[in-house]
Amino acid sequence: MNTLMVAGGGTGGHIYPAIAIAQEFVRRDPRRRVVFVGTQYGLEKTIVPKAGFPLEFISAGGLKGKGPLELTKNLARLPVGFLQAWQVVGKHHPNVVLGVGGYSSGSLLLAAKMRGVPTAIHEQNAFPGLANRLLAKFVTAVAVAFADAGTRLKRTDAVVTGNPIRKEFFEATRHSAPGSRHRLLIFGGSQGSHVLNEAMSGALLFLARLKDRVDIVHQTGPKEVEQVRAAYRTSAFPNARVVAYLDPIVDEIAAADLVVSRAGAMTIGELAAVGRAAILVPFAAAADNHQEVNARMVERAGGAIVITESQLSPERLATAITDVINDPQRAVRMGTAARTLANPDATKNIVDLLEKIERTE
Numbered sequence: 001m002n003t004l005m006v007a008g009g010g011t012g013g014h015i016y017p018a019i020a021i022a023q024e025f026v027r028r029d030p031r032r033r034v035v036f037v038g039t040q041y042g043l044e045k046t047i048v049p050k051a052g053f054p055l056e057f058i059s060a061g062g063l064k065g066k067g068p069l070e071l072t073k074n075l076a077r078l079p080v081g082f083l084q085a086w087q088v089v090g091k092h093h094p095n096v097v098l099g100v101g102g103y104s105s106g107s108l109l110l111a112a113k114m115r116g117v118p119t120a121i122h123e124q125n126a127f128p129g130l131a132n133r134l135l136a137k138f139v140t141a142v143a144v145a146f147a148d149a150g151t152r153l154k155r156t157d158a159v160v161t162g163n164p165i166r167k168e169f170f171e172a173t174r175h176s177a178p179g180s181r182h183r184l185l186i187f188g189g190s191q192g193s194h195v196l197n198e199a200m201s202g203a204l205l206f207l208a209r210l211k212d213r214v215d216i217v218h219q220t221g222p223k224e225v226e227q228v229r230a231a232y233r234t235s236a237f238p239n240a241r242v243v244a245y246l247d248p249i250v251d252e253i254a255a256a257d258l259v260v261s262r263a264g265a266m267t268i269g270e271l272a273a274v275g276r277a278a279i280l281v282p283f284a285a286a287a288d289n290h291q292e293v294n295a296r297m298v299e300r301a302g303g304a305i306v307i308t309e310s311q312l313s314p315e316r317l318a319t320a321i322t323d324v325i326n327d328p329q330r331a332v333r334m335g336t337a338a339r340t341l342a343n344p345d346a347t348k349n350i351v352d353l354l355e356k357i358e359r360t361e
Helices: 012-027 044-050 068-092 105-114 130-135 147-152 167-171 194-203 225-233 249-255 265-274 287-301 314-325 328-339 346-357
Strands: 003-007 033-038 055-057 096-099 119-123 141-144 182-187 214-219 241-243 258-261 277-280 304-306
Touching: 003 012, 003 068, 003 105, 012 033, 012 044, 012 265, 012 346, 033 044, 033 068, 044 055, 055 068, 068 105, 096 105, 096 130, 096 346, 105 119, 105 130, 119 130, 119 346, 141 147, 141 346, 167 249, 167 265, 182 194, 182 249, 182 314, 194 225, 194 258, 194 314, 214 225, 214 249, 225 241, 249 265, 258 265, 258 314, 265 287, 265 328, 277 287, 277 314, 277 328, 287 304, 287 328, 314 328
Parallel strands: 003 033, 003 096, 033 055, 096 119, 119 141, 182 214, 182 258, 214 241, 258 277, 277 304
Antiparallel strands: none
Protein backbone atom coordinates (compact mmCIF):
# COMPACT_ATOMS: atom_id res chain seq x y z
CA MET A 1 0.00 0.00 0.00
CA ASN A 2 1.58 3.24 -1.15
CA THR A 3 1.68 6.03 1.42
CA LEU A 4 2.19 9.74 0.80
CA MET A 5 3.25 11.82 3.78
CA VAL A 6 2.53 15.55 3.56
CA ALA A 7 4.46 17.91 5.83
CA GLY A 8 3.48 21.49 6.53
CA GLY A 9 0.56 23.73 7.27
CA GLY A 10 -0.01 26.70 9.53
CA THR A 11 -2.17 28.65 7.10
CA GLY A 12 -5.00 27.77 4.76
CA GLY A 13 -2.77 28.80 1.87
CA HIS A 14 -0.54 25.82 2.66
CA ILE A 15 -3.20 23.34 3.77
CA TYR A 16 -5.92 23.55 1.10
CA PRO A 17 -3.55 22.93 -1.84
CA ALA A 18 -2.04 20.01 0.11
CA ILE A 19 -5.49 18.51 0.58
CA ALA A 20 -6.15 18.83 -3.16
CA ILE A 21 -2.90 16.93 -3.82
CA ALA A 22 -3.82 14.27 -1.27
CA GLN A 23 -7.26 13.79 -2.80
CA GLU A 24 -5.82 13.37 -6.29
CA PHE A 25 -3.21 10.91 -5.00
CA VAL A 26 -5.92 8.71 -3.45
CA ARG A 27 -8.33 9.18 -6.36
CA ARG A 28 -5.85 7.44 -8.66
CA ASP A 29 -5.79 4.37 -6.43
CA PRO A 30 -8.18 4.02 -3.45
CA ARG A 31 -5.75 1.59 -1.81
CA ARG A 32 -3.33 4.44 -1.27
CA ARG A 33 -2.99 6.30 2.01
CA VAL A 34 -2.08 9.89 2.87
CA VAL A 35 -0.81 11.01 6.28
CA PHE A 36 -0.40 14.69 7.17
CA VAL A 37 2.17 15.97 9.65
CA GLY A 38 1.79 19.41 11.23
CA THR A 39 1.79 21.25 14.54
CA GLN A 40 -0.75 21.58 17.33
CA TYR A 41 -1.16 25.31 16.75
CA GLY A 42 -1.66 25.48 12.96
CA LEU A 43 -4.96 25.51 11.09
CA GLU A 44 -4.21 21.95 9.97
CA LYS A 45 -5.42 20.80 13.41
CA THR A 46 -9.03 21.42 12.32
CA ILE A 47 -8.92 21.47 8.50
CA VAL A 48 -7.12 18.17 7.84
CA PRO A 49 -9.36 15.91 9.99
CA LYS A 50 -12.45 17.49 8.40
CA ALA A 51 -11.04 16.48 5.01
CA GLY A 52 -10.84 12.90 6.22
CA PHE A 53 -7.07 12.44 6.49
CA PRO A 54 -5.04 11.30 9.54
CA LEU A 55 -2.81 13.94 11.12
CA GLU A 56 0.34 13.50 13.20
CA PHE A 57 1.85 16.31 15.28
CA ILE A 58 5.46 17.29 15.82
CA SER A 59 7.04 20.18 17.70
CA ALA A 60 8.18 23.02 15.43
CA GLY A 61 8.32 26.79 15.23
CA GLY A 62 9.51 29.54 12.94
CA LEU A 63 12.99 31.03 13.12
CA LYS A 64 12.86 34.00 10.77
CA GLY A 65 11.53 37.33 12.01
CA LYS A 66 11.07 36.15 15.59
CA GLY A 67 11.96 38.02 18.77
CA PRO A 68 14.82 36.74 20.97
CA LEU A 69 12.56 34.88 23.42
CA GLU A 70 10.46 33.15 20.75
CA LEU A 71 13.56 32.39 18.69
CA THR A 72 15.21 30.72 21.68
CA LYS A 73 12.08 28.61 22.32
CA ASN A 74 11.83 27.56 18.69
CA LEU A 75 15.52 26.65 18.47
CA ALA A 76 15.03 24.45 21.53
CA ARG A 77 12.18 22.69 19.73
CA LEU A 78 14.38 21.61 16.81
CA PRO A 79 15.95 18.45 18.30
CA VAL A 80 12.62 17.41 19.82
CA GLY A 81 10.81 18.01 16.54
CA PHE A 82 13.43 16.06 14.58
CA LEU A 83 13.15 13.08 16.94
CA GLN A 84 9.36 13.15 16.58
CA ALA A 85 9.68 13.41 12.78
CA TRP A 86 12.07 10.45 12.74
CA GLN A 87 9.56 8.39 14.70
CA VAL A 88 6.60 9.43 12.51
CA VAL A 89 8.42 8.46 9.32
CA GLY A 90 9.38 5.12 10.88
CA LYS A 91 5.80 4.51 12.02
CA HIS A 92 4.11 5.08 8.65
CA HIS A 93 6.83 3.98 6.20
CA PRO A 94 5.89 6.49 3.46
CA ASN A 95 6.85 5.88 -0.15
CA VAL A 96 7.32 9.60 -0.71
CA VAL A 97 7.21 12.74 1.46
CA LEU A 98 5.99 16.13 0.23
CA GLY A 99 6.70 19.45 1.97
CA VAL A 100 4.20 22.22 1.27
CA GLY A 101 5.61 24.93 3.55
CA GLY A 102 5.05 25.57 7.22
CA TYR A 103 7.08 24.93 10.35
CA SER A 104 6.90 21.13 10.30
CA SER A 105 8.34 20.69 6.79
CA GLY A 106 12.01 21.02 7.63
CA SER A 107 12.31 18.36 10.34
CA LEU A 108 10.12 15.87 8.52
CA LEU A 109 11.84 16.15 5.16
CA LEU A 110 15.27 15.86 6.78
CA ALA A 111 14.18 12.75 8.71
CA ALA A 112 12.70 11.23 5.56
CA LYS A 113 15.87 11.95 3.59
CA MET A 114 18.02 10.31 6.27
CA ARG A 115 15.73 7.26 6.22
CA GLY A 116 16.12 6.95 2.45
CA VAL A 117 12.60 8.10 1.56
CA PRO A 118 12.23 10.18 -1.65
CA THR A 119 11.30 13.77 -0.86
CA ALA A 120 9.80 16.72 -2.71
CA ILE A 121 8.75 20.28 -1.99
CA HIS A 122 6.14 22.48 -3.63
CA GLU A 123 6.81 26.24 -3.61
CA GLN A 124 3.65 28.31 -4.05
CA ASN A 125 5.19 31.77 -4.29
CA ALA A 126 7.36 33.44 -6.90
CA PHE A 127 9.89 34.16 -4.13
CA PRO A 128 10.56 31.02 -2.06
CA GLY A 129 10.55 31.11 1.72
CA LEU A 130 13.62 30.40 3.84
CA ALA A 131 12.58 26.82 4.65
CA ASN A 132 12.16 25.82 1.01
CA ARG A 133 15.39 27.57 0.01
CA LEU A 134 17.22 25.33 2.49
CA LEU A 135 15.24 22.18 1.69
CA ALA A 136 15.81 22.59 -2.05
CA LYS A 137 19.48 21.77 -1.45
CA PHE A 138 18.75 18.12 -0.68
CA VAL A 139 15.22 17.05 -1.65
CA THR A 140 14.74 14.60 -4.51
CA ALA A 141 12.41 16.81 -6.56
CA VAL A 142 11.17 20.40 -6.60
CA ALA A 143 7.80 21.59 -7.88
CA VAL A 144 7.17 25.32 -8.29
CA ALA A 145 4.12 27.38 -9.14
CA PHE A 146 6.17 29.92 -11.09
CA ALA A 147 9.33 29.51 -13.14
CA ASP A 148 11.03 32.36 -11.26
CA ALA A 149 10.93 30.30 -8.07
CA GLY A 150 12.93 27.47 -9.63
CA THR A 151 15.70 29.90 -10.49
CA ARG A 152 15.69 31.35 -6.97
CA LEU A 153 15.85 27.85 -5.51
CA LYS A 154 18.88 27.14 -7.73
CA ARG A 155 17.29 23.96 -9.03
CA THR A 156 17.59 23.65 -12.80
CA ASP A 157 15.44 20.51 -12.60
CA ALA A 158 12.51 22.28 -10.90
CA VAL A 159 9.19 21.33 -12.48
CA VAL A 160 6.76 24.20 -13.09
CA THR A 161 3.44 22.70 -11.99
CA GLY A 162 1.35 25.72 -11.06
CA ASN A 163 -0.59 26.05 -7.79
CA PRO A 164 -3.38 23.58 -6.98
CA ILE A 165 -6.64 25.53 -7.27
CA ARG A 166 -10.04 23.91 -6.77
CA LYS A 167 -11.76 23.07 -10.05
CA GLU A 168 -14.79 25.25 -9.29
CA PHE A 169 -12.62 28.35 -9.81
CA PHE A 170 -11.84 27.22 -13.36
CA GLU A 171 -15.49 26.38 -13.98
CA ALA A 172 -16.86 29.68 -12.60
CA THR A 173 -18.96 31.77 -14.95
CA ARG A 174 -19.55 35.51 -14.81
CA HIS A 175 -22.72 36.74 -13.15
CA SER A 176 -23.09 40.28 -14.47
CA ALA A 177 -24.62 42.99 -12.34
CA PRO A 178 -28.02 44.28 -13.53
CA GLY A 179 -28.00 46.69 -16.42
CA SER A 180 -24.77 48.62 -16.83
CA ARG A 181 -23.70 48.33 -13.18
CA HIS A 182 -20.29 46.94 -12.32
CA ARG A 183 -19.35 44.79 -9.34
CA LEU A 184 -16.38 45.72 -7.15
CA LEU A 185 -15.12 43.14 -4.65
CA ILE A 186 -12.77 43.96 -1.77
CA PHE A 187 -11.44 41.13 0.35
CA GLY A 188 -8.44 40.69 2.62
CA GLY A 189 -8.45 36.99 3.40
CA SER A 190 -10.31 35.12 6.12
CA GLN A 191 -9.17 37.53 8.84
CA GLY A 192 -9.66 40.60 6.68
CA SER A 193 -7.12 43.36 6.18
CA HIS A 194 -7.02 46.48 8.34
CA VAL A 195 -5.00 48.25 5.64
CA LEU A 196 -7.57 47.52 2.93
CA ASN A 197 -10.50 48.31 5.24
CA GLU A 198 -9.05 51.69 6.15
CA ALA A 199 -8.04 52.64 2.61
CA MET A 200 -11.38 51.64 1.11
CA SER A 201 -13.37 53.44 3.81
CA GLY A 202 -11.47 56.60 2.95
CA ALA A 203 -11.76 56.01 -0.81
CA LEU A 204 -15.57 56.06 -0.73
CA LEU A 205 -15.60 59.88 -0.83
CA PHE A 206 -13.53 59.91 -4.02
CA LEU A 207 -15.67 57.18 -5.60
CA ALA A 208 -18.99 58.98 -5.06
CA ARG A 209 -19.33 59.82 -8.77
CA LEU A 210 -19.57 56.09 -9.49
CA LYS A 211 -22.51 55.51 -7.13
CA ASP A 212 -25.02 54.83 -9.92
CA ARG A 213 -22.69 52.47 -11.77
CA VAL A 214 -21.02 50.30 -9.14
CA ASP A 215 -22.18 47.70 -6.62
CA ILE A 216 -19.67 47.00 -3.85
CA VAL A 217 -19.08 43.84 -1.85
CA HIS A 218 -16.54 44.26 0.97
CA GLN A 219 -15.26 41.42 3.17
CA THR A 220 -13.74 42.97 6.27
CA GLY A 221 -12.84 40.08 8.57
CA PRO A 222 -14.56 39.77 11.97
CA LYS A 223 -12.84 42.57 13.87
CA GLU A 224 -13.76 45.62 11.82
CA VAL A 225 -17.07 44.76 10.18
CA GLU A 226 -19.18 47.26 12.15
CA GLN A 227 -16.64 50.04 11.75
CA VAL A 228 -16.52 49.57 7.97
CA ARG A 229 -20.32 49.26 7.72
CA ALA A 230 -20.61 52.63 9.44
CA ALA A 231 -18.29 54.18 6.83
CA TYR A 232 -20.45 52.85 4.00
CA ARG A 233 -23.72 53.96 5.61
CA THR A 234 -22.57 57.58 5.58
CA SER A 235 -21.16 57.37 2.04
CA ALA A 236 -22.63 57.36 -1.46
CA PHE A 237 -22.81 53.54 -1.18
CA PRO A 238 -25.16 52.88 1.78
CA ASN A 239 -26.40 49.65 0.18
CA ALA A 240 -22.98 48.07 -0.20
CA ARG A 241 -22.79 44.51 1.14
CA VAL A 242 -20.26 44.57 3.98
CA VAL A 243 -19.65 41.21 5.64
CA ALA A 244 -17.09 39.58 7.93
CA TYR A 245 -16.74 36.47 5.75
CA LEU A 246 -17.48 35.43 2.18
CA ASP A 247 -18.17 31.78 1.51
CA PRO A 248 -17.96 30.47 -1.11
CA ILE A 249 -15.47 33.08 -2.33
CA VAL A 250 -15.49 31.61 -5.83
CA ASP A 251 -19.03 32.92 -6.42
CA GLU A 252 -18.03 36.41 -5.32
CA ILE A 253 -14.96 36.50 -7.56
CA ALA A 254 -17.03 35.22 -10.47
CA ALA A 255 -19.57 38.00 -9.96
CA ALA A 256 -16.93 40.75 -9.80
CA ASP A 257 -15.61 42.93 -12.60
CA LEU A 258 -12.72 44.16 -10.45
CA VAL A 259 -11.19 42.77 -7.26
CA VAL A 260 -9.13 44.61 -4.65
CA SER A 261 -7.13 42.17 -2.53
CA ARG A 262 -3.83 41.10 -1.01
CA ALA A 263 -1.35 39.10 -3.10
CA GLY A 264 -0.93 35.73 -1.43
CA ALA A 265 -0.13 32.87 -3.78
CA MET A 266 -3.53 31.22 -3.49
CA THR A 267 -5.44 34.48 -3.91
CA ILE A 268 -3.51 35.16 -7.09
CA GLY A 269 -4.14 31.61 -8.25
CA GLU A 270 -7.87 31.91 -7.66
CA LEU A 271 -8.10 35.27 -9.44
CA ALA A 272 -6.16 33.81 -12.38
CA ALA A 273 -8.34 30.69 -12.54
CA VAL A 274 -11.53 32.76 -12.72
CA GLY A 275 -9.86 35.41 -14.89
CA ARG A 276 -10.53 38.66 -13.04
CA ALA A 277 -8.88 42.06 -13.12
CA ALA A 278 -7.31 43.00 -9.80
CA ILE A 279 -5.81 45.82 -7.80
CA LEU A 280 -3.27 44.09 -5.58
CA VAL A 281 -1.98 45.56 -2.32
CA PRO A 282 0.80 43.22 -1.14
CA PHE A 283 1.13 42.55 2.59
CA ALA A 284 4.25 44.54 3.46
CA ALA A 285 5.27 42.30 6.36
CA ALA A 286 5.19 39.08 4.31
CA ALA A 287 8.44 37.12 4.58
CA ASP A 288 11.02 38.17 1.97
CA ASN A 289 8.40 40.55 0.57
CA HIS A 290 7.06 37.55 -1.37
CA GLN A 291 3.59 39.06 -1.84
CA GLU A 292 4.99 41.98 -3.81
CA VAL A 293 7.03 39.56 -5.93
CA ASN A 294 3.81 37.62 -6.62
CA ALA A 295 1.92 40.80 -7.43
CA ARG A 296 4.59 42.17 -9.77
CA MET A 297 4.48 38.95 -11.75
CA VAL A 298 0.73 39.41 -12.36
CA GLU A 299 1.33 43.07 -13.17
CA ARG A 300 3.95 42.14 -15.79
CA ALA A 301 1.45 39.76 -17.37
CA GLY A 302 -1.06 42.62 -17.60
CA GLY A 303 -3.53 41.19 -15.08
CA ALA A 304 -3.22 43.61 -12.18
CA ILE A 305 -2.44 47.07 -10.89
CA VAL A 306 -0.06 46.95 -7.92
CA ILE A 307 -0.16 49.50 -5.10
CA THR A 308 2.30 48.89 -2.27
CA GLU A 309 1.32 49.74 1.29
CA SER A 310 3.76 52.66 1.26
CA GLN A 311 2.03 54.02 -1.85
CA LEU A 312 -1.50 53.31 -0.67
CA SER A 313 -3.87 56.14 0.15
CA PRO A 314 -7.65 56.47 -0.20
CA GLU A 315 -7.22 58.78 -3.18
CA ARG A 316 -4.69 56.50 -4.90
CA LEU A 317 -6.96 53.49 -4.46
CA ALA A 318 -10.01 55.39 -5.69
CA THR A 319 -8.14 56.58 -8.77
CA ALA A 320 -7.09 53.05 -9.69
CA ILE A 321 -10.63 51.72 -9.20
CA THR A 322 -12.13 54.56 -11.25
CA ASP A 323 -9.67 54.07 -14.11
CA VAL A 324 -10.66 50.41 -14.51
CA ILE A 325 -14.39 50.87 -13.98
CA ASN A 326 -14.43 53.68 -16.58
CA ASP A 327 -12.84 51.35 -19.13
CA PRO A 328 -14.75 48.03 -19.04
CA GLN A 329 -12.66 46.60 -21.88
CA ARG A 330 -9.55 47.18 -19.81
CA ALA A 331 -11.04 45.03 -17.06
CA VAL A 332 -11.74 42.30 -19.60
CA ARG A 333 -8.20 42.50 -20.98
CA MET A 334 -6.73 42.34 -17.47
CA GLY A 335 -8.84 39.31 -16.62
CA THR A 336 -7.79 37.56 -19.80
CA ALA A 337 -4.14 38.34 -19.06
CA ALA A 338 -4.46 37.03 -15.49
CA ARG A 339 -5.89 33.77 -16.76
CA THR A 340 -2.71 33.08 -18.73
CA LEU A 341 -1.04 32.47 -15.35
CA ALA A 342 -3.54 29.77 -14.32
CA ASN A 343 -2.84 26.07 -14.66
CA PRO A 344 -5.86 23.78 -14.28
CA ASP A 345 -3.57 20.74 -14.29
CA ALA A 346 -1.42 21.83 -11.32
CA THR A 347 -2.66 19.15 -8.94
CA LYS A 348 -2.26 16.45 -11.58
CA ASN A 349 1.25 17.69 -12.39
CA ILE A 350 2.36 17.51 -8.75
CA VAL A 351 1.00 13.99 -8.25
CA ASP A 352 2.65 12.92 -11.51
CA LEU A 353 5.97 14.13 -10.08
CA LEU A 354 5.39 12.31 -6.78
CA GLU A 355 4.63 9.08 -8.62
CA LYS A 356 7.79 9.48 -10.64
CA ILE A 357 10.05 9.64 -7.57
CA GLU A 358 8.22 7.45 -5.04
CA ARG A 359 9.95 4.29 -3.92
CA THR A 360 8.28 1.01 -4.75
CA GLU A 361 7.73 -1.71 -2.21
